[in-house]
Amino acid sequence: MPDKVRVDKWLWSVRIFKSRTLATTACKSGKVKMGETTLKASYLLSGNEHILVRKGGYAFEFKVLKLISKRVSAVLAQPCYEDLTPEDELNKYNTWFIGKASAEKREKGAGRPTKRERRELEEFKDDRYNFDDL
Numbered sequence: 001m002p003d004k005v006r007v008d009k010w011l012w013s014v015r016i017f018k019s020r021t022l023a024t025t026a027c028k029s030g031k032v033k034m035g036e037t038t039l040k041a042s043y044l045l046s047g048n049e050h051i052l053v054r055k056g057g058y059a060f061e062f063k064v065l066k067l068i069s070k071r072v073s074a075v076l077a078q079p080c081y082e083d084l085t086p087e088d089e090l091n092k093y094n095t096w097f098i099g100k101a102s103a104e105k106r107e108k109g110a111g112r113p114t115k116r117e118r119r120e121l122e123e124f125k126d127d128r129y130n131f132d133d134l
Helices: 009-013 020-027 072-081 087-097 115-124
Strands: 032-034 050-055 058-064 081-083
Touching: 009 020, 020 032, 020 050, 058 087, 072 081, 072 115
Parallel strands: none
Antiparallel strands: 032 050, 050 058, 058 081
């Protein structure tokens, strides 16, 4: 286990961002902070630090528990951080997202979705920490 890891690499490896490029872009645009300090992508994280990540209008807060530098499965990534996001912020997400959409329906005769349409649907229905397009 490394002593220090770049913040963009850690955010990608624990699956907060879908790609390292997105994590780096978030750092460059000032959406990753520690306290009042905006973190650069090259900032070296050590254990027990608190990070604030702004994604799609939501503010997620994490405590670094374990440093990893390679992307792992969601099951293995879970013990690497503690989600300290305030309850009202999670409720803001839940009230906006959950239960708003009806089941997907295609027009009769439209056939199967194309590869492009399928990717757009998957992007739209992605997991809770993926608000890159908002």
